[in-house]
Amino acid sequence: MKIQSMGNLFRLFVVLMLLLFPAAGGAVRIKYSINELWRFSRQDAPQASSSGFSDASWEMVHLPHTWNCSDTMDDEQGYYRGAAWYRRSIHIPHNYHNKQITILFEGANQEVELFVNGNSAGTHAGGYTRFSFDITALLKPGADNQLAVKVNNRHNPDIPPLSADFTFFGGIYRDVYLVVSSQQHISTTHYASDGVYVRTPEVSESLAKLSIETMLSNASSVKKQVIVEHLLMDADQIVVGTVSKKYKLGEKTVNIPVSQYLELKQPSLWSPESPYLYSVCTRVYDEKKKQVLDEVYQTIGFRWYEFTTEKGFVMNGKPYKLIGTNRHQCYDRIGNALPDEIHVKDVLLLKQMGGNFLRVSHYPQDPVVMEMCDKLGIITSVEIPIVNEITMSEGFTSTSLEMTREMIFQDFNRPSVVIWAYMNEVLLYPPFKNNPQKHDDYLKAVGLLAQQIENQIRKDDPSRYTMIPFHANIDLYDQTGLTHIPKILGWNLYQGWYGSTFDRFGSFLDSASERLKGIPFIITEYGADVDPRLHSFNPLRMDYTQEWANLYHEEYIRAIMARTFVVGATIWNLNDFHSEERGNAVPHINSKGIVTTTRQLKDTYLHYQALLLQSPVVNIGGRNWTIRGGNADSNSTCMQPVKVYSNLPEVEFFINGTSLGRKTTVEAIAEFTIPFINGMNVLEAVGHTNGREIRDLIKVDFKMIPVPLKCKKQDFTSINVMLGSKRYFEDKEMDVIWLPEQEYTHGNWGYTGGSAYVKPTRFGQQPASDVNVAGTDRDPVFQTMRRGIESFRLDVPDGEYTVSLYFAEIISVSPKVLVYNLGDDPLAEEKNERVFDVYINEQQVIHELNIAKEAGDHRAIIRKFIVQAKDGTGINIRFDALKGEAVLNALRVYHNN
DSSP states (O other), rough: OOOOOOOOHHHHHHHHHHHHHHTTTSSSOOOEEOOOOOESSSSSGGGGTOOOOOOOHHHHSSSSSSTTTTTTTTTOOOOOOOOEEEEEEEEEGGGTTTEEEEEEEEEOOOEEEEETTEEEEEEOOOOOSEEEEEEEOOTTTEEEEEEEEEOOOOOOTTTSSSSSSSSSOOOSSEEEEEEEEEEEESSSSTTOOOOOEEEEEEEEESEHHHHHHEEEESSSSSOOEEEEEEEOOOOOOOOEEEEEEEEEEEETTEEEEEEEEEESSSSBBBSSSSOOEEEEEEEEEEEETTTTEEEEEEEEEEEEEEEETTOOOOOOTTTEEEEEEEOOOOOOBBBBBOOHHHHHHHHHHHHHHHHOOEEEEOOOOOOOOHHHHHTOOOOEEEEEBBBBBBSSSHHHHHHHHHHHHHHHHTTTTTTTTEEOOOOOOOTSSSTTTTOHHHHHHHHHHHHHHHHHHHHHHHOOOOEEEEEEESOOOHHHHHHHTTTGSSSEEEOOOOOOOBBBBBBBHHHHHHHHHHHHTOOOOOEEEOOOOOOEEESSHHHHHHHHHHHOOOHHHHHHHHHHHHHEEEEEEEOOOOOOOOTTTTSSSSEEEOOSSOOOTTTOOOOOHHHHHHOOOOOOEEEEETOOOOEEEEEOOSSSSEEEEEEESSSSSSEEETTEEEEEEEEOOOEEEEEEEEEEESSEEEEEEEEEOOOOOOOOEEEEEEEOOOOSSSTTTOOOOOEEETOOOOEEETTTTTTTTEOOOOOOOOEEEEESEEEEOEEETEEEESSSSSOOTTTTHHHHHSSEEEEEEOOEEEOSSSSEEEEEEEOOOOOOOOOOOGGTTTTOBOOOOOOOEEEEEEEEEEEEEEEEEHHHHHHHBEEEEEEEEEEEEEEEOEEEEEEEEEEEEOOOOOOOOOOEE
């Protein structure tokens, strides 16, 4: 039908229509959460489905909830993957006897069966999409009704993901709702969507055409003549278009599509800088009674876009470089059971950084995430969780295709969504390498499944683009045919982290582009792990320091921005996230996020903010490194570098009120060398723009080590040293800074003899172990060591000291190989028995220490001693090897008096 004008006549028409249907407010659907007062048991209890089962002894929980908050972060390998039960009672009012009642789960991982009053209401496979069950026939109006939900996060070969670099938290970890509607209603069970799909086949600055499909259901045994009406409303909720259609709805019908069309002249367009949103109110009327039977609202936006290698990404005729992040749905101490507020905060973090792109990976996420992307103008790619591998079975194919349709229809109307994706790094480690025929069959199966998914997406939503994210093995993906199935290719690239060097990143992109001409690329993953407690002025690959990650990202973003065929890039990852199998500096965490699990900003976030944000930015780097330390120089200061991230042309830096001068920013960075003094230091950076000052200020507590140590007795208080390490480790909780080792010189402190431990890997070596060291939360203190150490001397003043020696056996004879290391696997190391004595000032304090025998591998030992330094001899810790080598991981010396 032709769109109505916005004149007074049309406004009057709308008011009259509303007056004709005064029952609308009481008849439309009701949707409310049932998140509270669930009884929970983390075990399989087959009788729990019965309505008479007693759950009085079970734990009381509220949703969102996961049962893996603790066991995914402890020192024990593995976490509970199995069945668990949730139960609660709900009261259904008597006046709901002629209503249709649906229960909607926004997410439960990963197999679910619902029982209502002891009867099975349905099952669902897949942990990341919404699902719903019509439970009307199983309910008793006017009474309490028992819900029992069996949830299982076990490995199931027919349900993706089969394996992945993230934790498969079990539980009902998103909201659960009851939806109460009339018997004639807009479908609540069509892939758990809202049942209304708005297509915009033609959009320009002058005209937008809408095609609206409504899925109708009639649960009664009586045919019903209905009117389906759509009201198109602008951002101020003013009706700017309407269309209606009569339809005869048959009895006992489900998901019947009804199509209608609208046009809007001179639409306000949706874009990253101006995310203008319209809404469509869809109403179903009883034609005879002139009564509203059901009503839903959909938010939509008008835009057109394309991806090309020549122009990159263009929306509404304007080119954009898509720069943003990936995002995992987890948070410190609560796993994936996030409240809405954290979902909102994460998208705001991306927007405040200046990002315009979110890869919703590796699975569809909470509806609030998508809602925020619509509101904030964040362009998105959403994907189903086929990660690393597939199963060659009908069940896996069926589940994957069902997930695909759930993903599409649940976020169909989102203006932010421009890409549907699938099969992340699916050929990372294909099986059957020793059986050529099976290997070939597997590759063919992967190609066939990819084509089936692609065909399904093109059928359900031909307007959006498709993408498969690959790792760097271009030959294998090309051989399988995957490089020519989707419209866009994603690349997960980590040159300079898992192996190789930074410059190999750009050369790979250029050669891949030459080989795959005309196909746009998105760098779907790139990143380096950062433990924000670790720092180095001599950073190395895989040392987990902030400084190595800074170098990594500076190189990568430079290469990305220089290539038009790279239409976009998403950092891996917005936030640090749970990955139970990992060791790393923070065990069980993938720390490639640009913010931590608690959303503490890292330097990488600050740099991207300065590069991307349009409003003025001045951020002092290392802003969370507030406890520093080092040796004093002849001026009783310690010179250390500090970066400032700014999009202003120059920055002036002040230390304790004294200016260090101005420096020009280069690629949004200005670097200063700061003369820290002992105690509190005030650091301030100042930029100027349009006649105003932009300032940033932080305070740093600097713990100076006097040199020589005997300058004044009261000057030396404590020292903490990590042996075999070039890293600093900040321990805020203990108000301590751990220093990198140094060789002993007279009047100072340091080691004599031995060599720093390095971990051998397939592509080189790592400067520290990445094993999970049991018995400590300060793993980096124990993950380096000096092998064959002869002594450690400190020329401290006379007095009483506490000396703590830190030991751990970190060599791995049979190292754990993780698929996520992209081939940079740890190599087996030879570990000979080591037995040694330790002397302090020639008094034996440890006799025949055998770390492996006493504590086993990868477990922390701390030995503490009270020591007297006398006659100006300081403290001399000597190691006498009886078998193999003596080792020391770290030491702490504290001046008692």
